Structure formats: structure tokens, C-alpha cells
Amino acid sequence: xxxxxxxxxxxxxxxxxxxxxxxxxxxxxxxxxxxxxxxxxxxxxxxxxxxxxxxxxxxxxxxxxxxxxxxxxxxxxxxxxxxxxxxxxxxxxxxxxxxxxxxxxxxxxxxxxxxxxxxxxxxxxxxxxxxxxxxxxxxxxxxxxxxxxxxxxxxxxxxxxxxxxxxxxxxxxxxxxxxxxxxxxxxxxxxxxxxxxxxxxxxxxxxxxxxxxxxxxxxxxxxxxxxxxxxxxxxxxxxxxxxxxxxxxxxxxxxxxxxxxxxxxxxxxx
Numbered sequence: 001x002x003x004x005x006x007x008x009x010x011x012x013x014x015x016x017x018x019x020x021x022x023x024x025x026x027x028x029x030x031x032x033x034x035x036x037x038x039x040x041x042x043x044x045x046x047x048x049x050x051x052x053x054x055x056x057x058x059x060x061x062x063x064x065x066x067x068x069x070x071x072x073x074x075x076x077x078x079x080x081x082x083x084x085x086x087x088x089x090x091x092x093x094x095x096x097x098x099x100x101x102x103x104x105x106x107x108x109x110x111x112x113x114x115x116x117x118x119x120x121x122x123x124x125x126x127x128x129x130x131x132x133x134x135x136x137x138x139x140x141x142x143x144x145x146x147x148x149x150x151x152x153x154x155x156x157x158x159x160x161x162x163x164x165x166x167x168x169x170x171x172x173x174x175x176x177x178x179x180x181x182x183x184x185x186x187x188x189x190x191x192x193x194x195x196x197x198x199x200x201x202x203x204x205x206x207x208x209x210x211x212x213x214x215x216x217x218x219x220x221x222x223x224x225x226x227x228x229x230x231x232x233x234x235x236x237x238x239x240x241x242x243x244x245x246x247x248x249x250x251x252x253x254x255x256x257x258x259x260x261x262x263x264x265x266x267x268x269x270x
Contacts, residue, residue: 034051037051038050038051047230048230049230049231049234053231054231054234054235054238055235056231057229057231057232057234057235058235058238058239060235061232061235061236061239062239066220067236067239070215070216070217070219070220071217071239071240071243073215073216073217074205074206074209074216074217074218074240075243077133077136077137077140077205077208077209077216078140078198078201078202078205080137081137081140081141081144081201081205082140082144082194082197082198082201084137084141084145085140085141085144085145085148085197086148086193086194086197088141088145088148088149089145089148089149089151089152089193089197090152090190092106092110092149092152092153093148093149093150093151093152093153093155093156093193094152094153094156096149096153096156097153097156097157097159098156106149110146110149110150110153113142113145113146113149114146114147114150118143118200118203118204118207119207121139121142121143122139122143122204122207122208122211122212123211124139125138125139125142125212126139126211126212131212131214132212135212136208136209136212139204139208139212140201140204140205140208143200143201143204144197144200144201144204145197147193147196147197147200148193148194148196148197151189151190151192151193151196152186152189152190152193154189155185155186155188155189155190155192155193156186156189158185158189159182159185159186160185163181163185164177164181167180167181187259187260188260191252191255191256191259194252195248195252198247198252199244202240202244205217205218206218206221206237206240209222210222217236217239217240220236221233221236221237221240224236
């Protein structure tokens with residue numbers, strides 16, 4: 001009886017009042033970040049621009065056609081490097097998981113690619129290929145591919161051999177085996193590889209464009225940095241970040257919900 005009363009008192013004490021709705025945690029996090037930024041700007045950090053000045057620069061950037069042109073250039077580079085790296089990772093990762101000789105041959109190369117910092121890859125590509133579009137695409141592809149190979153390889157190693165035996169018993173063809181046996185098991189690894197590779201490309205493309213390309217968001221950020229305009233640097237970075245968040249919410253999360261829709265149906269059927 002005492003424990004029941006104690007639980008009732010605890011729930012009454014922690015429950016929010018009637019009609020009260022907690023704000024979304026994402027909104028609270030953004031609000032706290034803006035508050036800390038406003039307190040630090042011009043006070044603790046004299047060179048940090050205020051949120052108001054950054055908003056003004058962001059509005060000016062959005063109104064400029066150069067912003068959209070630069071964003072499209074950057075997006076095109078990321079998509080080309082990401083798609084190329086994903087295709088390479090899919091072929092190498094699956095082959096490594098099914099062939100021990102290829103696994104032993106490719107494992108040191110993949111490990112070196114994982115250990116090599118992204119800026120070093122950018123410098124090597126620039127030294128080998130010079131300044132230009134090809135060096136930018138090669139640097140991005142070399143930087144993101146080893147990470148995606150690891151995801152695909154680990155997912156391929158975890159495939160259930162019993163399901164392949166069952167597929168052989170039912171004499172499933174190659175297309176049916178891939179669709180009903182391989183793809184459902186490999187889907188989480190493929191989605192993780194795609195998402196992580198895209199995020200890595202976003203992180204590195206700004207540096208690549210600042211060092212070896214004459215266009216794109218990275219080049220614009222480097223331009224404003226060289227002229228000591230921190231508000232413009234943050235504003236262009238903010239626009240770049242907004243597009244990255246939209247890609248995550250509208251593309252990857254939508255694909256994730258559709259791919260794993262069967263999990264929701266299975267859970268509701270229990």
C-alpha cells in the first residue's frame with residue numbers, strides 16, 4: 001500500500017500540469033545555443049559576430065543568385081563523389097565478405113584509407129592532378145569510399161547462410177534471391193553506408209573547394225574568411241548546414257521509413 005502511494009505521489013509530482021505542452025527538444029536545443037551565442041558575442045569573444053549580424057548576412061546571401069549557383073555546384077560534386085564511392089564500396093565490400101583472398105588483399109588498403117586524414121587525401125589529389133574539378137572529385141571519392149566499404153563489408157559478413165540454403169531448397173533465381181534474401185538483410189548496412197558517406201562528403205567538400213576548386217560554397221567561405229568577414233563566413237556555413245539537414249530529413253529518413261516499413265508492420269502484428 002505504501003509503495004503504491006509513493007508511486008502515485010511521484011507520478012503526480014513529475015507529471016506536467018494539465019494543458020501544458022513541452023516544446024520540441026530540437027527547438028529547446030536551438031534556443032539554448034542562440035542564447036549562449038548572444039551572450040558570448042562581443043563579450044567573452046570579441047571577434048564573434050552577433051546573431052543579428054549573421055542573420056543579415058544570411059538574408060543577403062539568400063537573395064543573391066551566387067548563393068544558389070555555388071550550392072548547386074557543391075551538391076553536384078558531393079553527389080558524383082558519393083555515387084561513385086558507393087558503387088565501389090558495394091562491389092568491394094560484398095566481394096571481400098565472400099572471397100577470403102580478396103578480403104586479405106583489400107583489407108590493408110581499406111585500413112590505410114580509414115587511417116588517412118581527409119586533408120591529406122585532398123593534398124595528395126591536388127599534387128597528383130593539380131587544381132581543378134578532377135582533383136576535387138577524386139579527393140572526395142577517395143575520402144568517403146573506405147568508410148562505406150567498411151559498412152558494406154560488415155553487413156555482408158553478417159548475412160545468414162541458413163537463408164541462402166532455404167533459397168536453394170526453393171530454387172529461387174538470382175533476382176529473387178537478391179530481392180528476398182540478400183537485400184532485406186543488407187539494407188541496414190547499405191543505408192548506413194550511404195548516410196555516413198554523404199555526411200563525410202559534406203564535411204570535406206568545403207575544405208576541398210577552399211584548397212583546390214575555384215567555385216562552390218567552400219570557395220565562398222574561404223573568400224569571406226580572407227577578407228575577415230566572420231558574419232558572412234557563418235552565414236554561408238549556416239546555409240550549407242540547412243541544406244544538409246534538409247537532405248537528411250527529406251531523403252535519408254524518408255528512404256529509411258520506406259525500407260524498414262516491414263518492421264513497423266511486424267511489430268503491430270504481434
